[in-house]
Every structure is written in C-alpha cells, then in structure tokens.
Amino acid sequence: KQEVTQIPAALSVPEGENLVLNCSFTDSAIYNLQWFRQDPGKGLTSLLLIQSSQREQTSGRLNASLDKSSGRSTLYIAASQPGDSATYLCAANAGNMLTFGGGTRLMVKP
Amino acid sequence: NAGVMQNPRHLVRRRGQEARLRCSPMKGHSHVYWYRQLPEEGLKFMVYLQKENIIDESGMPKERFSAEFPKEGPSILRIQQVVRGDSAAYFCASSPWAGDNEQFFGPGTRLTVL
Numbered sequence: 001k002q003e004v005t006q007i008p009a010a011l012s013v014p015e016g017e018n019l020v021l022n023c024s025f026t027d028s029a030i031y032n033l034q035w036f037r038q039d040p041g042k043g044l045t046s047l048l049l050i051q052s053s054q055r056e057q058t059s060g061r062l063n064a065s066l067d068k069s070s071g072r073s074t075l076y077i078a079a080s081q082p083g084d085s086a087t088y089l090c091a092a093n094a095g096n097m098l099t100f101g102g103g104t105r106l107m108v109k110p
Numbered sequence: 111n112a113g114v115m116q117n118p119r120h121l122v123r124r125r126g127q128e129a130r131l132r133c134s135p136m137k138g139h140s141h142v143y144w145y146r147q148l149p150e151e152g153l154k155f156m157v158y159l160q161k162e163n164i165i166d167e168s169g170m171p172k173e174r175f176s177a178e179f180p181k182e183g184p185s186i187l188r189i190q191q192v193v194r195g196d197s198a199a200y201f202c203a204s205s206p207w208a209g210d211n212e213q214f215f216g217p218g219t220r221l222t223v224l
C-alpha cells in the first residue's frame with residue numbers, strides 16, 4: 001500500500017527566501033507525481049506534474065524533481081512571496097488513484 | 111473548455127438525511143475519481159469510475175456510501191443517513207484515460223452535517 005509523507009508539516013519563512021518542500025513515497029511503481037497548492041477552504045490548484053520517466057519539471061519560480069528509485073520528490077520555490085502562503089500537497093499516481101501526503105503548510109512573512 | 115464542475119459547492123444536511131453530490135468531468139474525460147478531505151486531515155481516495163462502471167471502490171466506506179457515473183449526465187456520490195462524521199470536503203477529479211494521466215480537480219463540495 002502506497003504511503004506518502006511530506007516534511008516539514010509547517011514552514012514559516014521571510015519573504016525572498018528560497019525553500020524546499022520534501023515528499024517521500026514508499027512504492028516506486030508510480031506513473032507520475034503531482035504537486036498541488038491548496039488555499040484555506042478552497043480547492044486544489046495543480047502546480048506541476050512529473051512523469052515517472054522525467055527527473056524534473058519547472059514552471060516559473062517552481063521546480064519539482066523526482067527520484068523514483070529513492071522514493072523522493074522535492075518542490076523548490078525560488079524567491080518566496082507572501083502570496084505563496086498556502087498548503088502544498090504532493091500526490092503519487094499509481095493508475096487508479098492518487099495517494100496524497102499530509103501537506104506542508106507554508107507561511108511567507110512580508 | 112470548462113473545467114471539472116461540482117455542485118452544490120456547499121451542502122448542509124441534518125443527521126439522517128441523504129446527501130447527493132454531483133460531478134461533471136471535463137469535456138472528453140470519461141474517468142472520474144472521488145476524494146474526501148476530512149477536517150484537518152489529508153485527501154483520501156474513495157472511488158474511481160468510468161462510464162457506467164465502478165473500477166475501484168477500495169476507499170469507499172462499506173455502508174451508506176455509493177457512487178455512479180451513468181452513460182448520460184454527471185457522476186453522483188450519494189451518502190445515505192448522514193452522520194456528523196461525514197462532514198468534509200468532497201473533491202471530484204477527471205482524466206481522459208487512466209494510468210499516466212494528470213487528474214484535473216473540481217472546486218469541491220463542502221458538506222456540513224448538523
């Protein structure tokens with residue numbers, strides 16, 4: 001059974017810092033891994049999807065990497081802004097379902 | 111191309127009533143997934159459906175919950191005799207096919223049971 005863990009659970013940083021969010025998964029037999037953003041009381045916004053054959057994906061200030069063999073993915077946020085404050089979720093796709101981590105709650109202070 | 115649509119966005123029910131949550135997938139998508147997010151908890155898979163078929167319901171509670179995706183119309187998640195513990199956000203996602211596809215999420219339905 002796939003288990004996904006995200007560390008840290010919460011993170012508070014001053015504006016402008018570069019930061020890394022970590023995601024680990026127990027079963028490397030995945031099709032892809034998705035990173036989402038969720039604002040309080042809101043739905044999910046898809047940020048990046050990395051296929052199992054890829055090593056990384058970039059979108060603006062975001063860069064996600066995937067190391068299937070070690071069961072790890074990281075989301076790198078450059079030059080953080082207060083508007084980046086949200087919960088970040090990673091999800092491993094095994095075909096029939098996404099298995100989500102518990103999320104990292106990010107606060108970027110002005 | 112409209113995204114995944116869910117309605118209602120908010121639903122209030124009293125204990126013992128029935129709740130019906132609807133999900134219209136993106137155009138061209140025939141695969142639908144339902145997830146539940148309990149307060150202060152992560153998202154958990156409930157059920158995966160294709161048109162007229164339930165493919166995987168391993169995450170569905172054994173009693174009171176059912177799901178369908180008819181040939182015509184939206185997918186329906188039905189909760190009978192709701193209890194306070196059913197209060198949660200229910201998210202629907204769709205994809206054009208299974209496997210290595212990206213799942214696109216709707217805005218969710220927030221169910222409150224009084």
